[in-house]
Amino acid sequence: xxxxxxxxxxxxxxxxxxxxxxxxxxxxxxxxxxxxxxxxxxxxxxxxxxxxxxxxxxxxxxxxxxxxxxxxxxxxxxxxxxxxxxxxxxxxxxxxxxxxxxxxxxxxxxxxxxxxxxxxxxxxxxxxxxxxxxxxxxxxxxxxxxxxxxxxxxxxxxxx
Amino acid sequence: xxxxxxxxxxxxxxxxxxxxxxxxxxxxxxxxxxxxxxxxxxxxxxxxxxxxxxxxxxxxxxxxxxxxxxxxxxxxxxxxxxxxxxxxxxxxxxxxxxxxxxxxxxxxxxxxxxxxxxxxxxxxxxxxxxxxxxxxxxxxxxxxxxxxxxxxxxxxxxxx
DNA sequence: TATTGTTATACTCTATAACTATA
DNA sequence: TATAGTTATAGAGTATAACAATA
Numbered sequence: 001x002x003x004x005x006x007x008x009x010x011x012x013x014x015x016x017x018x019x020x021x022x023x024x025x026x027x028x029x030x031x032x033x034x035x036x037x038x039x040x041x042x043x044x045x046x047x048x049x050x051x052x053x054x055x056x057x058x059x060x061x062x063x064x065x066x067x068x069x070x071x072x073x074x075x076x077x078x079x080x081x082x083x084x085x086x087x088x089x090x091x092x093x094x095x096x097x098x099x100x101x102x103x104x105x106x107x108x109x110x111x112x113x114x115x116x117x118x119x120x121x122x123x124x125x126x127x128x129x130x131x132x133x134x135x136x137x138x139x140x141x142x143x144x145x146x147x148x149x150x151x152x153x154x155x156x157x158x159x160x
Numbered sequence: 161x162x163x164x165x166x167x168x169x170x171x172x173x174x175x176x177x178x179x180x181x182x183x184x185x186x187x188x189x190x191x192x193x194x195x196x197x198x199x200x201x202x203x204x205x206x207x208x209x210x211x212x213x214x215x216x217x218x219x220x221x222x223x224x225x226x227x228x229x230x231x232x233x234x235x236x237x238x239x240x241x242x243x244x245x246x247x248x249x250x251x252x253x254x255x256x257x258x259x260x261x262x263x264x265x266x267x268x269x270x271x272x273x274x275x276x277x278x279x280x281x282x283x284x285x286x287x288x289x290x291x292x293x294x295x296x297x298x299x300x301x302x303x304x305x306x307x308x309x310x311x312x313x314x315x316x317x318x319x320x
Numbered sequence: 321t322a323t324t325g326t327t328a329t330a331c332t333c334t335a336t337a338a339c340t341a342t343a
Numbered sequence: 344t345a346t347a348g349t350t351a352t353a354g355a356g357t358a359t360a361a362c363a364a365t366a
Contacts, residue, residue: 016232016235016236017226018221018224018226018228018232018236019316020224020226021220021221021224021226022220022224023217023220023221024312024315024316025308025312026288026292027198027292027295027296027304027307027308027311028198028199028202028213028288028291028292028295029213029217030311030314031191031194031195031198031311032195032198032199032213033238033311033315033316034191034195034311034314034315035191035192035194035195036238037315038187038188038191039188039192042188053188053189053192054356057183057189060181060182060183061178061181061183064178064180064181064182064183066177066178066180066181068178069324069325070324070325071323071324071325072176072178075176076176076178078193078196079357080357080358080359081324081325081326082325082326082327082328082357082358082359083356083357083358084325085325085326085327099325105323105324105365105366106324106364106365106366107323107324107325107364107365107366108323108324108325108365109324109325128186128188131188132186132187132188135187135188135314136187136314138313138314138317139310139313139314143310146306146310147187147307147310147311147314148185148187148190150299150303150306150307150310151187151190151191151193151307152190153298153299154190154194154197154295154296154298154299154307155184155190155193155194155197156179156184156193157298214333229347229348230347230348231346231347231348234347239334240334240335240336241347241348241349242334242335242336242348242349242350242351243333243334243335244348245349245350265342265343265346265347266342266343266347267341267342267343267346267347267348268342268346268347268348269347269348
Protein backbone atom coordinates (compact mmCIF):
# COMPACT_ATOMS: atom_id res chain seq x y z
CA UNK A 1 0.00 0.00 0.00
CA UNK A 2 1.27 1.82 0.06
CA UNK A 3 -1.90 0.36 -0.95
CA UNK A 4 -0.77 -2.74 0.84
CA UNK A 5 -2.99 -5.07 2.78
CA UNK A 6 -3.27 -4.28 6.44
CA UNK A 7 -5.25 -6.93 8.21
CA UNK A 8 -4.98 -5.21 11.55
CA UNK A 9 -6.28 -1.85 10.40
CA UNK A 10 -9.57 -1.76 12.18
CA UNK A 11 -8.51 -3.43 15.39
CA UNK A 12 -7.68 -0.19 17.16
CA UNK A 13 -9.84 0.62 20.09
CA UNK A 14 -11.54 3.82 19.02
CA UNK A 15 -12.76 4.32 22.56
CA UNK A 16 -9.20 4.46 23.83
CA UNK A 17 -8.14 7.14 26.23
CA UNK A 18 -5.26 7.80 23.80
CA UNK A 19 -7.77 9.60 21.62
CA UNK A 20 -6.96 12.62 23.76
CA UNK A 21 -3.41 12.71 22.38
CA UNK A 22 -2.39 15.54 20.11
CA UNK A 23 -1.36 12.98 17.49
CA UNK A 24 -5.00 12.46 16.57
CA UNK A 25 -5.20 16.01 15.21
CA UNK A 26 -2.39 15.52 12.70
CA UNK A 27 -3.48 15.03 9.11
CA UNK A 28 -0.56 12.77 8.32
CA UNK A 29 -1.63 10.38 11.07
CA UNK A 30 -5.32 10.56 10.22
CA UNK A 31 -4.68 9.96 6.53
CA UNK A 32 -2.50 6.94 7.23
CA UNK A 33 -5.16 5.52 9.49
CA UNK A 34 -7.99 6.18 7.05
CA UNK A 35 -5.97 4.52 4.33
CA UNK A 36 -5.25 1.48 6.50
CA UNK A 37 -8.94 1.08 7.28
CA UNK A 38 -9.93 1.57 3.64
CA UNK A 39 -7.28 -0.73 2.19
CA UNK A 40 -8.06 -3.43 4.69
CA UNK A 41 -11.76 -3.40 3.83
CA UNK A 42 -11.10 -3.16 0.12
CA UNK A 43 -8.61 -6.02 0.13
CA UNK A 44 -10.99 -8.17 2.14
CA UNK A 45 -13.81 -7.63 -0.34
CA UNK A 46 -11.52 -8.00 -3.36
CA UNK A 47 -9.97 -11.25 -2.07
CA UNK A 48 -12.75 -13.55 -3.35
CA UNK A 49 -12.02 -12.17 -6.83
CA UNK A 50 -8.31 -12.88 -6.53
CA UNK A 51 -7.47 -9.17 -6.60
CA UNK A 52 -5.89 -6.63 -4.26
CA UNK A 53 -6.08 -2.86 -4.44
CA UNK A 54 -2.90 -2.83 -6.52
CA UNK A 55 -4.05 -5.25 -9.18
CA UNK A 56 -7.48 -3.64 -9.13
CA UNK A 57 -5.94 -0.28 -9.96
CA UNK A 58 -4.08 -1.74 -12.93
CA UNK A 59 -7.17 -3.58 -14.14
CA UNK A 60 -9.25 -0.45 -13.76
CA UNK A 61 -6.85 1.58 -15.89
CA UNK A 62 -6.72 -1.25 -18.44
CA UNK A 63 -10.51 -0.97 -18.65
CA UNK A 64 -10.48 2.81 -19.03
CA UNK A 65 -10.22 2.78 -22.81
CA UNK A 66 -7.05 4.88 -22.51
CA UNK A 67 -4.79 1.95 -23.45
CA UNK A 68 -2.01 2.88 -21.03
CA UNK A 69 1.55 1.65 -21.49
CA UNK A 70 3.33 -0.01 -18.59
CA UNK A 71 5.44 3.09 -18.21
CA UNK A 72 2.34 5.25 -17.88
CA UNK A 73 0.91 2.86 -15.30
CA UNK A 74 4.14 3.03 -13.31
CA UNK A 75 4.20 6.82 -13.37
CA UNK A 76 0.53 7.24 -12.60
CA UNK A 77 0.41 4.69 -9.77
CA UNK A 78 3.79 5.79 -8.38
CA UNK A 79 5.08 2.24 -8.66
CA UNK A 80 8.37 0.98 -9.99
CA UNK A 81 8.16 -0.35 -13.57
CA UNK A 82 9.32 -3.75 -12.31
CA UNK A 83 6.29 -3.96 -10.04
CA UNK A 84 4.01 -3.21 -12.96
CA UNK A 85 5.56 -6.15 -14.79
CA UNK A 86 4.52 -8.48 -11.96
CA UNK A 87 1.00 -7.05 -11.72
CA UNK A 88 0.41 -7.23 -15.47
CA UNK A 89 1.85 -10.76 -15.52
CA UNK A 90 -0.75 -11.88 -12.99
CA UNK A 91 -3.63 -10.26 -14.83
CA UNK A 92 -2.40 -11.55 -18.17
CA UNK A 93 -2.12 -15.11 -16.84
CA UNK A 94 -5.78 -15.11 -15.93
CA UNK A 95 -6.68 -13.62 -19.31
CA UNK A 96 -7.96 -10.35 -17.86
CA UNK A 97 -5.63 -8.09 -19.84
CA UNK A 98 -3.39 -8.27 -22.89
CA UNK A 99 -0.07 -6.65 -23.76
CA UNK A 100 -0.11 -5.13 -27.22
CA UNK A 101 3.06 -3.85 -28.82
CA UNK A 102 2.76 -0.23 -29.95
CA UNK A 103 3.51 -0.27 -33.71
CA UNK A 104 4.89 3.28 -33.53
CA UNK A 105 7.27 2.43 -30.67
CA UNK A 106 7.92 -1.25 -30.42
CA UNK A 107 9.46 -0.86 -26.97
CA UNK A 108 6.12 0.17 -25.56
CA UNK A 109 3.27 -2.19 -24.74
CA UNK A 110 -0.31 -1.02 -24.35
CA UNK A 111 -2.33 -2.75 -21.67
CA UNK A 112 -5.98 -3.38 -22.47
CA UNK A 113 -8.65 -5.46 -20.80
CA UNK A 114 -10.21 -8.55 -22.38
CA UNK A 115 -13.95 -9.22 -22.17
CA UNK A 116 -13.16 -11.40 -19.18
CA UNK A 117 -11.16 -8.51 -17.71
CA UNK A 118 -14.10 -6.15 -18.09
CA UNK A 119 -16.39 -8.65 -16.37
CA UNK A 120 -13.89 -9.04 -13.53
CA UNK A 121 -13.56 -5.28 -13.23
CA UNK A 122 -17.32 -4.83 -12.99
CA UNK A 123 -17.43 -7.23 -10.07
CA UNK A 124 -14.36 -5.69 -8.47
CA UNK A 125 -15.78 -2.19 -8.78
CA UNK A 126 -18.87 -3.31 -6.92
CA UNK A 127 -16.65 -4.72 -4.19
CA UNK A 128 -14.71 -1.46 -4.00
CA UNK A 129 -17.94 0.50 -3.74
CA UNK A 130 -19.17 -1.70 -0.92
CA UNK A 131 -15.84 -1.22 0.85
CA UNK A 132 -16.09 2.53 0.32
CA UNK A 133 -19.62 2.60 1.71
CA UNK A 134 -18.44 0.79 4.84
CA UNK A 135 -15.38 2.96 5.34
CA UNK A 136 -17.37 6.15 4.88
CA UNK A 137 -20.31 5.04 6.98
CA UNK A 138 -19.87 7.91 9.47
CA UNK A 139 -20.30 10.50 6.70
CA UNK A 140 -23.45 11.56 4.89
CA UNK A 141 -23.61 11.87 1.11
CA UNK A 142 -22.63 15.51 0.99
CA UNK A 143 -19.68 14.96 3.29
CA UNK A 144 -18.46 12.07 1.16
CA UNK A 145 -18.42 14.27 -1.90
CA UNK A 146 -16.64 16.99 0.07
CA UNK A 147 -14.00 14.49 1.11
CA UNK A 148 -13.63 13.17 -2.42
CA UNK A 149 -13.08 16.66 -3.78
CA UNK A 150 -10.54 17.60 -1.11
CA UNK A 151 -8.57 14.38 -1.52
CA UNK A 152 -8.58 14.70 -5.28
CA UNK A 153 -6.91 18.09 -5.04
CA UNK A 154 -4.27 16.81 -2.64
CA UNK A 155 -3.67 13.71 -4.73
CA UNK A 156 -3.32 15.50 -8.05
CA UNK A 157 -2.79 19.21 -7.59
CA UNK A 158 -0.01 19.01 -5.03
CA UNK A 159 2.45 16.94 -6.99
CA UNK A 160 3.25 19.58 -9.56
CA UNK B 161 2.58 3.86 6.16
CA UNK B 162 0.94 1.79 6.35
CA UNK B 163 2.85 4.53 7.00
CA UNK B 164 5.88 3.18 5.31
CA UNK B 165 8.33 5.28 3.40
CA UNK B 166 7.46 5.68 -0.21
CA UNK B 167 10.17 7.56 -2.01
CA UNK B 168 8.32 7.45 -5.28
CA UNK B 169 5.09 8.88 -3.99
CA UNK B 170 5.17 12.23 -5.70
CA UNK B 171 6.72 11.17 -8.94
CA UNK B 172 3.42 10.57 -10.68
CA UNK B 173 2.71 12.87 -13.56
CA UNK B 174 -0.31 14.78 -12.35
CA UNK B 175 -0.80 16.12 -15.87
CA UNK B 176 -1.21 12.61 -17.21
CA UNK B 177 -4.00 11.78 -19.59
CA UNK B 178 -4.82 8.92 -17.19
CA UNK B 179 -6.40 11.53 -14.92
CA UNK B 180 -9.49 10.98 -17.04
CA UNK B 181 -9.83 7.43 -15.72
CA UNK B 182 -12.71 6.58 -13.44
CA UNK B 183 -10.22 5.30 -10.87
CA UNK B 184 -9.39 8.87 -9.87
CA UNK B 185 -12.89 9.30 -8.45
CA UNK B 186 -12.58 6.43 -6.01
CA UNK B 187 -11.95 7.39 -2.41
CA UNK B 188 -9.91 4.28 -1.73
CA UNK B 189 -7.48 5.23 -4.49
CA UNK B 190 -7.37 8.91 -3.56
CA UNK B 191 -6.76 8.15 0.10
CA UNK B 192 -3.92 5.76 -0.70
CA UNK B 193 -2.35 8.37 -2.94
CA UNK B 194 -2.74 11.18 -0.43
CA UNK B 195 -1.20 8.98 2.24
CA UNK B 196 1.73 8.07 -0.03
CA UNK B 197 2.40 11.73 -0.76
CA UNK B 198 2.06 12.69 2.89
CA UNK B 199 4.19 9.84 4.26
CA UNK B 200 6.87 10.46 1.71
CA UNK B 201 7.14 14.15 2.63
CA UNK B 202 6.93 13.43 6.35
CA UNK B 203 9.60 10.72 6.22
CA UNK B 204 11.88 12.98 4.21
CA UNK B 205 11.61 15.79 6.76
CA UNK B 206 11.88 13.41 9.72
CA UNK B 207 14.96 11.62 8.34
CA UNK B 208 17.48 14.21 9.61
CA UNK B 209 16.12 13.54 13.11
CA UNK B 210 16.53 9.78 12.73
CA UNK B 211 12.78 9.23 12.86
CA UNK B 212 10.09 7.88 10.57
CA UNK B 213 6.34 8.37 10.81
CA UNK B 214 6.10 5.17 12.85
CA UNK B 215 8.66 6.09 15.47
CA UNK B 216 7.32 9.64 15.51
CA UNK B 217 3.85 8.34 16.40
CA UNK B 218 5.23 6.32 19.31
CA UNK B 219 7.33 9.25 20.52
CA UNK B 220 4.36 11.57 20.26
CA UNK B 221 2.19 9.30 22.40
CA UNK B 222 5.05 8.89 24.87
CA UNK B 223 5.07 12.70 25.16
CA UNK B 224 1.31 12.94 25.61
CA UNK B 225 1.39 12.63 29.38
CA UNK B 226 -0.95 9.63 29.10
CA UNK B 227 1.81 7.15 29.94
CA UNK B 228 0.61 4.48 27.49
CA UNK B 229 1.56 0.84 27.87
CA UNK B 230 3.01 -1.00 24.89
CA UNK B 231 -0.25 -2.88 24.55
CA UNK B 232 -2.15 0.41 24.31
CA UNK B 233 0.29 1.67 21.71
CA UNK B 234 -0.17 -1.48 19.67
CA UNK B 235 -3.96 -1.28 19.81
CA UNK B 236 -4.10 2.43 19.11
CA UNK B 237 -1.60 2.41 16.24
CA UNK B 238 -2.99 -0.85 14.80
CA UNK B 239 0.46 -2.40 14.97
CA UNK B 240 1.49 -5.80 16.22
CA UNK B 241 2.91 -5.76 19.78
CA UNK B 242 6.18 -7.15 18.42
CA UNK B 243 6.56 -4.09 16.20
CA UNK B 244 6.06 -1.82 19.18
CA UNK B 245 8.92 -3.62 20.92
CA UNK B 246 11.26 -2.73 18.07
CA UNK B 247 10.10 0.89 17.90
CA UNK B 248 10.40 1.41 21.66
CA UNK B 249 13.81 -0.30 21.61
CA UNK B 250 15.07 2.25 19.10
CA UNK B 251 13.72 5.20 21.03
CA UNK B 252 14.99 3.81 24.32
CA UNK B 253 18.48 3.27 22.92
CA UNK B 254 18.74 6.94 22.07
CA UNK B 255 17.41 7.88 25.50
CA UNK B 256 14.22 9.44 24.14
CA UNK B 257 11.82 7.25 26.11
CA UNK B 258 11.89 4.95 29.13
CA UNK B 259 10.04 1.75 29.97
CA UNK B 260 8.60 1.84 33.49
CA UNK B 261 7.10 -1.23 35.05
CA UNK B 262 3.55 -0.68 36.28
CA UNK B 263 3.62 -1.50 40.02
CA UNK B 264 -0.02 -2.61 39.92
CA UNK B 265 0.59 -5.01 37.01
CA UNK B 266 4.19 -5.91 36.64
CA UNK B 267 3.61 -7.35 33.19
CA UNK B 268 2.79 -3.92 31.85
CA UNK B 269 5.34 -1.23 30.98
CA UNK B 270 4.43 2.42 30.71
CA UNK B 271 6.28 4.36 28.01
CA UNK B 272 7.20 7.93 28.86
CA UNK B 273 9.44 10.46 27.17
CA UNK B 274 12.67 11.75 28.70
CA UNK B 275 13.62 15.44 28.54
CA UNK B 276 15.68 14.52 25.49
CA UNK B 277 12.63 12.78 24.04
CA UNK B 278 10.51 15.90 24.54
CA UNK B 279 13.13 18.01 22.78
CA UNK B 280 13.28 15.51 19.91
CA UNK B 281 9.51 15.48 19.69
CA UNK B 282 9.35 19.29 19.49
CA UNK B 283 11.70 19.24 16.52
CA UNK B 284 9.88 16.34 14.92
CA UNK B 285 6.51 17.99 15.33
CA UNK B 286 7.82 21.03 13.51
CA UNK B 287 9.00 18.77 10.70
CA UNK B 288 5.59 17.08 10.56
CA UNK B 289 3.89 20.46 10.40
CA UNK B 290 6.11 21.56 7.54
CA UNK B 291 5.34 18.30 5.73
CA UNK B 292 1.64 18.83 6.34
CA UNK B 293 1.80 22.38 5.03
CA UNK B 294 3.46 21.13 1.84
CA UNK B 295 1.05 18.26 1.33
CA UNK B 296 -1.97 20.48 1.91
CA UNK B 297 -0.68 23.38 -0.16
CA UNK B 298 -3.63 23.21 -2.60
CA UNK B 299 -6.12 23.77 0.25
CA UNK B 300 -6.89 26.96 2.16
CA UNK B 301 -7.12 27.04 5.95
CA UNK B 302 -10.83 26.35 6.14
CA UNK B 303 -10.55 23.42 3.76
CA UNK B 304 -7.72 21.93 5.80
CA UNK B 305 -9.86 21.99 8.92
CA UNK B 306 -12.75 20.47 6.95
CA UNK B 307 -10.48 17.67 5.80
CA UNK B 308 -9.11 17.13 9.30
CA UNK B 309 -12.62 16.81 10.72
CA UNK B 310 -13.79 14.41 8.01
CA UNK B 311 -10.73 12.19 8.33
CA UNK B 312 -10.97 12.15 12.09
CA UNK B 313 -14.48 10.75 11.89
CA UNK B 314 -13.45 8.07 9.42
CA UNK B 315 -10.37 7.19 11.43
CA UNK B 316 -12.11 6.91 14.78
CA UNK B 317 -15.86 6.69 14.38
CA UNK B 318 -15.92 3.93 11.80
CA UNK B 319 -13.96 1.30 13.66
CA UNK B 320 -16.63 0.58 16.26
C1' DT C 321 22.78 8.06 -25.67
C1' DA C 322 18.14 7.49 -23.69
C1' DT C 323 13.94 4.79 -22.89
C1' DT C 324 10.66 0.51 -22.29
C1' DG C 325 10.19 -3.51 -20.42
C1' DT C 326 12.41 -7.18 -17.89
C1' DT C 327 15.09 -9.89 -14.44
C1' DA C 328 17.54 -10.39 -10.23
C1' DT C 329 18.59 -9.06 -5.67
C1' DA C 330 18.51 -6.96 -1.29
C1' DC C 331 16.02 -4.50 1.94
C1' DT C 332 12.01 -3.03 4.69
C1' DC C 333 7.68 -3.90 6.43
C1' DT C 334 4.18 -6.98 8.14
C1' DA C 335 2.07 -11.25 9.98
C1' DT C 336 2.36 -15.32 12.79
C1' DA C 337 3.63 -18.26 16.25
C1' DA C 338 5.98 -19.48 20.31
C1' DC C 339 8.14 -18.34 24.66
C1' DT C 340 8.51 -15.82 29.72
C1' DA C 341 6.70 -13.67 33.43
C1' DT C 342 3.10 -12.26 35.51
C1' DA C 343 -1.97 -12.22 36.61
C1' DT D 344 -6.32 -19.93 31.76
C1' DA D 345 -5.36 -15.42 30.02
C1' DT D 346 -2.48 -11.30 29.16
C1' DA D 347 1.96 -8.07 28.42
C1' DG D 348 6.01 -8.17 26.53
C1' DT D 349 9.52 -10.48 23.80
C1' DT D 350 11.90 -13.26 20.26
C1' DA D 351 12.27 -15.57 15.93
C1' DT D 352 10.94 -16.37 11.39
C1' DA D 353 8.65 -16.26 7.09
C1' DG D 354 6.16 -13.67 3.83
C1' DA D 355 4.71 -9.54 1.36
C1' DG D 356 5.96 -5.26 -0.28
C1' DT D 357 9.52 -2.02 -2.07
C1' DA D 358 13.87 -0.12 -3.92
C1' DT D 359 17.91 -0.63 -6.82
C1' DA D 360 20.75 -2.00 -10.38
C1' DA D 361 21.71 -4.27 -14.55
C1' DC D 362 20.30 -6.09 -19.03
C1' DA D 363 18.12 -6.56 -24.03
C1' DA D 364 15.50 -4.40 -27.50
C1' DT D 365 14.35 -0.28 -29.52
C1' DA D 366 14.47 4.65 -30.29
